Amino acid sequence: MEMPTCTSISSKEKENLNSGKLGKRKRGLKPRSKRNRKRKRGGVGIPEVNGNGQSEYHVQIDVLPLAVTHHSIATRMKQDRCQVIGQESIESASAPNISAKRVRVVRPxxxxxxxxxxxxxxxxxxxxxxxxxxxxxxxxxxxxxxxxxxxxxxxxxxxxxxxxxxxxxxxxxxxxHEPVVAVCDAIEISVEASSSESKVDTSCGSGSSTKFPLVRVVHEDEEVVVVDKPATIPVHPSGGYNFNSLCHILAEQDSSLEGCLFNVHRLDRLTSGLTIVAKSTEAARILGKCVQDRSHCHKVYLARVKGKFPMDAESNVQGKALFRSFELGHDTVNLSVSPCIYGEWNENVKSDFRKVADAKPEGGQVDCDQEMLVSGELTNSNQQATDDSNTATCSWITNSKGMIKNDASLKDIFNSRLDVGKLSQNGDSADEATLWLNLAVPCEVACHKNGICRAGKGKPAQTSFAVVSYDEKTNSTVVVAKPQTGRTHQIRLHLQYLCHPIANDPNYGGELFFGDEEGRKMSVVARSQMNEYDRILDDQCIRPEDATSVDTPATDMEVAHAGAHMKLEGESVLEFIQRSCVWCARTKGEDRIVLEFLVRSSGIWLHALQYSLIGPKGKVCYKTMSPNWSL
The missing domain is CATH 3.10.290.10 (RNA-binding S4 domain)
Structure with missing residues (x-):
């Protein structure tokens, strides 16, 4: 019998062929497109518990008024003669702007x-x-x-x-264990009501008469649902969030949407505002391409930043270099067109301006104390060059018609004002005198594990800013931001680069409770109560100090303590996992998870206000309300 002709076989396979053993060749990693994708990515969900392919586990989800939860905890701890919230803090928790706040709690x-x-x-x-x-x-x-x-x-x-x-x-x-998230505010709730009596009906499906939806719907038709996403809710399941993600919450709010919601674009978890969700994969694909079309999709955001924007932009070495190059460039070339298009150099701009803009500051490299620490790595904060010579780092000023204003200054931008109520669909001001600061600085992800990004290197990025108002009491400015590109954390990075970080963005130069003394007090009280829980319930506290349930990794001591639980005879794996859970030992019951919410960021002052795009049915413009912090 003639042996079949084989190519590219190993010596072992040759031996098998010669001996008549036609063994199977080892298969390598399949391409992603050919792998079995019958299950959802990222997890198979709640495991089967009855052996018949059906899950009998019911996940308990509650929507709790924040003020009532605080009051009930304080009352119970008083009864236990523990150190509790002071009277001033209790009264603060019952204030109207607190009593309307609600959180969504997913039980473990x-x-x-x-x-x-x-x-x-x-x-x-x-x-x-x-x-x-x-x-x-x-x-x-x-x-x-x-x-x-x-x-x-x-x-x-x-x-x-x-x-x-x-x-x-x-x-x-x-x-x-999922972190708690905030949902839409409700009307004022009496703190004398019990926690069980104050749970809000969240069934907002067709025919429901509930007053308080979890997420406010801005627009809905047969193809999309456009919502005003509250800060702290992720758009899709990720990290510790699953049921407390936008699509799951919308499906709970309207049961007709279950299984037919698909992301069109993403919004940072801590960012609030306009989010477009498609009702079919085809609609998501088409609208996703529309959002990525830079020439026909216009995005408008509101942000509240530190200082008199953009007056502090020259307060460090990178800013001085950036704006000196701007001034020198205009001395060399009187610009008539934008030097950059989507963060890349405009080929119509003379090379002289590009040389000046790319030049390093006098004296060469900056001193070590002018470098900034990003995710554990020292990076030169004045680094202008990138791997791609066409990637731009520069700034210029225009009016609302896009005309270059060569004689305008940073002070002129601060003194200029934009009326948010009169924005066009393209995000432009009706007042031609409104000045915009345009910034092109590349951005990149510095650490994929923790999601921290940085500006100064990476992919081309461009954003335009205009001033809305200034608050002298808090020394903060509300600005409109129009991103021309869509890099991760782009607006946050560009504002930090200009030395005007979002005021309450702790990841990029802001302060966690900037201008929110009430929130800071509640955070201190919540952390104090968690520490009190540890003192009461643990003779030997093994929980890391100031740790929240999912923010801080489990320690060897916690694992050893959980490992002391032996699997009982007849006990299922799921029952054993629940009984020996490290996070259950750390959270100490249902009330603690709400306290943990209070010590985290409740959202940053960045809000997606308006999206305009050209879709299959022509040009559409979606707009939501301005947040309270911008008024």
């Missing part, structure tokens, strides 16, 4: 995370992958989880030194 539930093996994991030990790639637990936890079968490979238990293969699917079953 079993959940199985699942992921296909990534290329960089292949041939690595499973314990090393979990320890290096996932930061919620220490190595000791992952070792015990692999041994106990909480972490499986393609449904099978493996040893800690198992080497991952290209076709493996890794699953990890946990007791999932």
């Amino acid at each position: 539930y079993p959940f199985t995370y699942a992921t296909f093996a990534k290329q960089r994991w292949v041939n690595r030990k499973i314990i090393d992958v979990y320890n290096d790639e996932f930061g919620s637990y220490p190595k000791s936890y992952y070792e015990s989880a692999i041994r106990d079968g909480r972490i499986l490979v393609s449904g099978m238990k493996v040893a800690c030194d198992y080497e991952i293969k290209g076709q493996d699917e890794l699953t990890h079953t946990v007791h999932r």
